[in-house]
Amino acid sequence: MTNINVLDPGASPLDYYGFELRRLREAAGLTQRQLGEIVNYTGSLVGQIETARKVPTPEFSERVDAALGSDGLLSRLVELVLRSQLPTWFQQVAALETQATEIRTYQMGVVHGLLQTGAYARATLGALDQTSLDDRTAVRLARQRIFDKEVTPVFWMILGEAVLYQEIGSPETMRGQLAHLLSFEDHFRINVQILPYSAGAHAGLTGSFTLFRFASDPTIVYTEGYGSGHPTANPTTVNDCSLRYDHLRAAALSIKDSAELIRRVMEDRYGDQVA
Template identity: 80%
Template sequence: MVNINTLDPGASPLDYYGFELRRCREAADLTQRQLGEIVNYTGSLIGQIETARKVPTLEFSERVDAALGTGGLLSRLVQLVLRSQLPAWFRETAELEARALEICTFQMGMVHGLVQTEAYARSVLGVLDEAKVDDRTAARMARQRIFQKSNPPVFWMVLSEAALYQEIGGPEVMRGQLAHLLSFEAQPRTNVQILPFSAGAHAGLTGSFNVYRFSSDPTIVYTEGYGSGHPTANWDTVQDCSLRYDHLQAAALSLKDSAELIRRVMEDRYGVQVA
């Protein structure tokens, strides 16, 4: 157990957050229990966060900021905390996501993390590793805040039809995930196209990949293996994957037809009738 009296704020973003939370709470002359009652969390949870044993959420941070009048300090710090919970090999890519003007992704077997529901993400992240799955899920969901920026990136996802049938987390989780994909229909900056089984052999058979485009920096292609990520600005790779993505979009269903297919799968496989 971490002793709060010896907590080193420079040890990690989580330690720094805990140090600042305690400092702000004590400045307000509140006990952990009293603060918990104000923000509707247990005093025990506040104690765990202050001792760097529990990762805070954005919602927790916003409530405490409001209660203590911190000027948004904890809400800013929590972004660093959640980023630090990502795998070390993925953190550079998370930075690319946050800066990109356009993100194009082709996904073979599952929905991309930026448009996953919390339940779907937890099911994906919990495979073979249940350790700190709540914290890792919170970190994944925090990445989606890039869509709340004043100028969010344009996001295009070409998703294999197979991913609609791969029952990740069970029928209820899949119903929620497919409904979430349909929620983007009226959002022109977030687009979902389905690559149908009828497309046959296609340009993405070698695997999933992302293309990140920026206002002035070189375009980056990102591929992923087991426990490793591979971003590259190599011109030949970027040109090859950009061409592949163009062909995948051409082979995919239109946005309207993709939404209709998602609705049919929800009805036929998961028992939900969607208007």
């Protein structure tokens, strides 16, 4: 357990955030409880964040910045904190997500993290490890803030039909996740297509992958294993995966037909109705 009296702001982004939060709070003449009451969080949570025992969220940071008049300092710091909490091997990928102008992904077994709901993310992250689940879920969801930028990346996800039927969490979790996918049906920059069972043998049988495209840098292909990630800009690999993606997109249902399939599965399998 970190002691606030010896908290080293240089130890990590999380420690630095806690140090700055304490400094700002004390400069305002507030106790942890008083600040918590102002921002509608518990004083205990404020204390845990100040002592680097709890990961702050963007929402917490925005409220405290507003309450303490800190000119967005904590909101800027929280991005570094959240990225630092990702597994080391994934931090580079999170950076690619923030820099890319276009992200194209094919997913065989699970909805991509950038389009996961909180409940779905929590269920996937907690499948084998329940430790710090709230913090890990918040860190994953924070990656979706790339869609809040003034100019968001184009995001294209091709999803294997089996993902719709794989019940992760609970029927309620799946209803929420499929409804979330449907919310992008008319979105210009976020597109979801389903690769149906009827496609048979297809170009993605060897596994999921993601393509990152940039304004001026080379395209990067990312594949993932158990506890490891493999980004590469090798032209041969990039060209191969780009061609595979084109074939997958051609074999997938249209955006409209994909939405109809998602809606039908949600109604028939998970007992929900969507207007």
